[in-house]
Amino acid sequence: MAGTKEQGSFKEIVSPFLKSKIEDLKNNYGTNSKEYFAIASQYLKSDKENYSSNIERKRHYESNVEINYEGLPLIGVERLYKPTILIEPTTVCAAHCRWCLRGQYPIQTMKKDEIIRATKYMSSKENKEELFEVLITGGDPLMSLPLLKFTLEQIEKNAPNISIIRIGTRVPFQDPERINDSMLELFSSFKKFRFEAGINVNHPIEFWEESIKSIKKLQSVGFKIYNQNPLLKGVNDDFNTLVELYSKLRKNDVEAHYLFHAIPMVGTNHHRTSLKTGYDLTSKLSSCGLFSGRSKPKYAVLSDIGKIVIYEDTIIKKRTEDNSLLLKSGFNYDERLKWNPSWVKPQSVEIANDRTMYTWYLDGDDKK
Numbered sequence: 001m002a003g004t005k006e007q008g009s010f011k012e013i014v015s016p017f018l019k020s021k022i023e024d025l026k027n028n029y030g031t032n033s034k035e036y037f038a039i040a041s042q043y044l045k046s047d048k049e050n051y052s053s054n055i056e057r058k059r060h061y062e063s064n065v066e067i068n069y070e071g072l073p074l075i076g077v078e079r080l081y082k083p084t085i086l087i088e089p090t091t092v093c094a095a096h097c098r099w100c101l102r103g104q105y106p107i108q109t110m111k112k113d114e115i116i117r118a119t120k121y122m123s124s125k126e127n128k129e130e131l132f133e134v135l136i137t138g139g140d141p142l143m144s145l146p147l148l149k150f151t152l153e154q155i156e157k158n159a160p161n162i163s164i165i166r167i168g169t170r171v172p173f174q175d176p177e178r179i180n181d182s183m184l185e186l187f188s189s190f191k192k193f194r195f196e197a198g199i200n201v202n203h204p205i206e207f208w209e210e211s212i213k214s215i216k217k218l219q220s221v222g223f224k225i226y227n228q229n230p231l232l233k234g235v236n237d238d239f240n241t242l243v244e245l246y247s248k249l250r251k252n253d254v255e256a257h258y259l260f261h262a263i264p265m266v267g268t269n270h271h272r273t274s275l276k277t278g279y280d281l282t283s284k285l286s287s288c289g290l291f292s293g294r295s296k297p298k299y300a301v302l303s304d305i306g307k308i309v310i311y312e313d314t315i316i317k318k319r320t321e322d323n324s325l326l327l328k329s330g331f332n333y334d335e336r337l338k339w340n341p342s343w344v345k346p347q348s349v350e351i352a353n354d355r356t357m358y359t360w361y362l363d364g365d366d367k368k
Helices: 016-029 034-043 112-122 145-158 181-188 209-220 239-251 275-285 333-339
Strands: 077-081 084-090 133-138 164-168 194-199 224-231 254-261 298-303 306-309 315-319 324-332 349-351 356-362
Touching: 016 034, 084 112, 084 145, 112 145, 133 145, 145 181, 181 209, 209 224, 224 275, 239 254, 239 275, 254 275, 275 298, 298 324, 298 356, 306 324, 324 333, 333 356
Parallel strands: 084 133, 133 164, 164 194, 194 224, 224 254, 254 298
Antiparallel strands: 077 084, 298 306, 315 324, 324 356, 349 356
16 A cells, blocks of 8 residues: 655545544543554654654665566556566555555556556566466555556456456545445456455554444455554554454454564654564464464565565574664575566675575664
């Protein structure tokens, strides 16, 4: 999910739905409560965003992900994984998450001809045997039904190899009334696709009645729903909160996919724990017996080369002068260039003898 940039500053946008929920939390629990902080810190701009270091970045990866097709770059398209391509029809969201990984990206809505070119690339000679999955994200694709409809129509028309459509959205928890009959009819009209929705729930208090109903509506037209969320300091970086969160996900038939270490974006350091804190929490969660084993997330980072799941031996070494960690991955450099020859290796990457990539990653801290 993405944000927008307003003269270099990430604008505060809070939907009317969220404003009412934040006001309810304020009245019921007080502004010093954990309950209020869990939501307010996600959406209300803080002075702490003004404090950043020169090693934080404005993109969630420092690499060239531009794809060239027929001699011209594709707009709004990224590809870091062989079977999957990402397309961002719009960067508009119902609300701006203060930890957004695309908070410093420019405002952008794809033109129709750009969407058509992107879908033709999906089924080009070099891709039609490998690509079968499209992640439609942004921004939030559920913010514009006409644009989403056009995108789906062009994928159906130009890319017959695509069978899975994933929608990245927070609309069920930011503006759930948008999940209406018109939207459900739209998804029901595309019979060839298997639809999935990647949502983002960070705290159990977000399971509002309206949000649960919107999730059930999507599930009623065949959507499989999965959750991937960041570990946020003071919001969900404690064992009991995570146990309750993953229990509620399970009860509502939502798969727990990734728990992400909050990424080192400009102005987000106050949201970030150390990588070790998240690893210790997920290790404890994995064998606590307090919630279903079918609801255990994978702990991962969004690195310069893609998602890396954190295991005991993932951290190769630490660079204390800038609090960075060298992480081992399974991504093969030569294979990456085969299916995305325009990809450029970022400076943070080292190539191992077996041609897999290691990457340096800025750690967080556990200061309160």
